[in-house]
Amino acid sequence: IEAEAAALKAFATDHATRSIQEGREACGGEGYRAENRFAALKADSDIFTTFEGDNTVLLLQVAKSLLAGYKEEFTNLDFFGLLGKLRERVEVKIGDPNLLVRRKTSEAHLLDPALHASLFESRERDLLISAASRLKRRMDDGMDSFDAFIEVQDHLLTLAWAHAERLVLDRLQAAVAEAEPSREKDVLERVSALYALSHLERDRGWFLEEHYIDAPKAKAIRAEVNTLLGLLRPDAVALVDAFAIPDELLAAPIALGM
Structure with a gap:
């Protein structure tokens, strides 16, 4: 819970x-x-x-918590459980969503919530595994654990951000799934897709490097983001008004049409 709160605090303030x-x-x-x-x-x-913890420090705490959980997974596994985890890692690298779907660019595919969840989860998992591997190599070579942690902190920050973005996507998708069929749900589905695709677009370099998507798919994601922005534009004011922020809290002429 502490790590989740730290991740969401950093995400929200940023x-x-x-x-x-x-x-x-x-x-x-x-x-x-x-x-x-x-x-x-x-x-x-x-x-x-920076209050209640500098965001960078909080994100490093998030990464540390994720690493501790990852270590515990392996510590508590028997031989066959360990083999299962290793097989899972291989399947992530060579299976769906890589070779099978990385070139698909249809609108239905790009808007699929399952695709969004899979890519966000795969990114977080890959970053966690590779961060743990980098730390272990350094400590096996005799480096102090603190120095090893500092040396790979750019990687750890990326991991923590991926975790935070995945947490938000999980909550958003769950809320949309629970909504009753309606015009409002249709709009929220677009908001959820826009959140996912805009973050995939922002981090497309990583997904391209790791072969989760190909260049045509990266371009299609960017195009779909623009399409969603156009579709959501008529509902932008309604989405903001849904927060029901009182005028006395807005307290700005530009917000009140003055």
């Missing part, structure tokens, strides 16, 4: 900072005016990234 910046830029000169509160919000969000 998302807030980027959202405020994009909102300010989208508002042009109005975004500079103090009465529209972007400056105050930006000042707050900068603090959020």
Whole structure:
């Protein structure tokens, strides 16, 4: 629970900072005016990234927790369980979603929640396995565990971010699945797909390097992100209004149409 809270805190505050910046830029000169509160919000969000734990430190704690859990998996396995884990690792690298689907670009395929979950889970699992392997090699060569941890911290931060993004996707997909069939559910399905595909697009370099997708699929993902943005545009105001933020909390002329 502690690791999950740390991951989501880092994710949420980073998302807030980027959202405020994009909102300010989208508002042009109005975004500079103090009465529209972007400056105050930006000042707050900068603090959020360090209070209750600096985000980088929290993410390293997340990675440490994931590594501890991974080690425990193997410690508690008997011989046949260990063989099963090794087989699972091989299947991840040579099976679905690699050789079988990495070139598929149909809209139905790209919007499939199962595809999104599989890719997010595979990325996190691969990063965890490779991080553990890198740490073990260094410590086997006599390096102090702390020094080994610091030497691969860029890898560990990437792992922690992958974990946080997967947690958010899990919660989002679960909420959408529980919703009753309706126009609102259709919109939320698009929001879920946009979240997944936009993160896949952002990290497409990793997925290409690891052969989970090919170049045509990377291009198709980018195109589908733009399509979803266009489809969601008419519902953008309704999605924001759904948070029901009182006017006294918005307290900005630009938000109140003044």
